[in-house]
Amino acid sequence: MNIRGTTAELVAAIRAMHQRGRVRLVEDPYALALCGRSLRLLVRLRPVAWVITRWMLRALRPSMLGVLIRARYGEQALEAAVREGIAQYVIIGAGLDSFAFRRADLMAHLDVFEIDLPAMQAIKRERLRKAGLEPPARLHFVSADLGRVPVMQALADSAFDPGRRAFFSLLGLTYYLSRDVIAATARSISEGSAAGSRVVLDHMLDDPAASPEDLRKRAALEAYVAKRGEPMHSAFSLAEMSALMAEAGFGTIEGISMKDLGERYAEELGPLPFEIPGIFACGYFEKSVT
Numbered sequence: 624m625n626i627r628g629t630t631a632e633l634v635a636a637i638r639a640m641h642q643r644g645r646v647r648l649v650e651d652p653y654a655l656a657l658c659g660r661s662l663r664l665l666v667r668l669r670p671v672a673w674v675i676t677r678w679m680l681r682a683l684r685p686s687m688l689g690v691l692i693r694a695r696y697g698e699q700a701l702e703a704a705v706r707e708g709i710a711q712y713v714i715i716g717a718g719l720d721s722f723a724f725r726r727a728d729l730m731a732h733l734d735v736f737e738i739d740l741p742a743m744q745a746i747k748r749e750r751l752r753k754a755g756l757e758p759p760a761r762l763h764f765v766s767a768d769l770g771r772v773p774v775m776q777a778l779a780d781s782a783f784d785p786g787r788r789a790f791f792s793l794l795g796l797t798y799y800l801s802r803d804v805i806a807a808t809a810r811s812i813s814e815g816s817a818a819g820s821r822v823v824l825d826h827m828l829d830d831p832a833a834s835p836e837d838l839r840k841r842a843a844l845e846a847y848v849a850k851r852g853e854p855m856h857s858a859f860s861l862a863e864m865s866a867l868m869a870e871a872g873f874g875t876i877e878g879i880s881m882k883d884l885g886e887r888y889a890e891e892l893g894p895l896p897f898e899i900p901g902i903f904a905c906g907y908f909e910k911s912v913t
C-alpha cells in the first residue's frame with residue numbers, strides 16, 4: 624500500500640473549503656487548522672480557490688466531491704454501529720481527519736485507532752500541537768506502513784482488543800491498491816476481528832450502465848492522477864466488491880453508488896450545490912458468524 628501523504632492534505636483542504644457552504648455533508652471546524660501553511664492560505668483566498676477547483680483541477684472534482692460523500696457515509700454507518708454497541712473504531716489511512724476532536728458525542732463510546740505512515744502521523748501531531756488540540760485519552764495513534772505490515776499485525780501492539788467487535792474504515796484508499804492487496808487487507812481484517820465487526824469502504828465504480836459523461840469524467844480523472852504519479856489500480860462493480868468481501872468472510876449490508884448517495888443526502892439536507900458523478904461507490908459490510 625503506497626499513497627502519498629499529500630492526498631491527506633488535499634482532503635483536509637477540501638473539507639475546510641466545504642465548511643463555507645450552506646449545505647454541509649460533514650461538519651469539520653478543525654480541517655483548516657490541520658491544513659499545511661500553503662493550503663491554508665489558498666483556502667482563505669476564496670476567489671483563487673474557486674478558480675483552481677472549478678477550472679485548473681476540474682479533472683479532480685469528482686474525487687473532491689467523493690471526499691465529502693464518503694465521510695458522511697462512513698460516519699452514519701459508524702453511528703449505527705455505536706448504537707448497536709460497537710466500541711472500537713479503526714481508521715485505516717486516517718490522514719488529517721479530526722474525528723476524535725469534532726465527534727465528542729461518539730468518542731464518549733469509542734476507542735479510536737488511527738493507522739497511518741509514521742511521517743504522516745508526525746505531521747499530524749505537530750499540527751494538533753500548534754492548534755492547541757490535546758489528543759483525547761481514547762485516541763490511539765498506530766504508526767505503520769501497511770505495504771509492509773498487515774492491518775491486524777499493526778494493531779497487535781496497541782490497546783485494540785481482537786475479541787471485541789470493531790468498526791474499520793477504509794476510505795480514500797482502495798483505488799490506489801490492486802484487487803489482490805484489497806482482498807489481502809479484507810482477509811487480514813476478517814481473520815483478526817470478532818464476528819459482527821464492520822467495514823466501510825469506498826471504491827472506483829465499474830458500472831456497466833455508466834453514462835458516456837461519467838465514463839469521460841472517469842477517464843479524465845485516471846489520466847490526471849496517473850500523470851502525477853498516483854495511478855489508480857482498481858475499479859469494481861457493486862456486485863464484484865460484494866463478492867470480494869464475501870470471499871474474505873463479510874456479508875454486504877449495503878453497496879451504493881455515490882450518485883445515489885448524493886440523492887439520499889439531498890433528501891436529508893436539501894438540494895446539494897453540486898452534482899455527483901456515478902464513478903465512485905461506497906460499501907458497508909459485516910463479518911459473518913462462522
Ligand SMILES: C[S@@+](CC[C@H](N)C(=O)[O-])C[C@H]1O[C@@H](n2cnc3c(N)ncnc32)[C@H](O)[C@@H]1O
Pocket residue numbers: 624625626627628630631634690693715716717718719720738739740743767768769770771794795796
Ligand atoms: C486520501 S488519504 C485518506 C484520508 C481519509 N481516510 C479520508 O477518507 O479522507 C490516504 C491516507 O492513507 C495513508 N497511507 C497511504 N499509504 C499508506 C501505507 N502504506 N500505510 C499506512 N498509511 C498509508 C496516507 O498517508 C493518507 O493519510
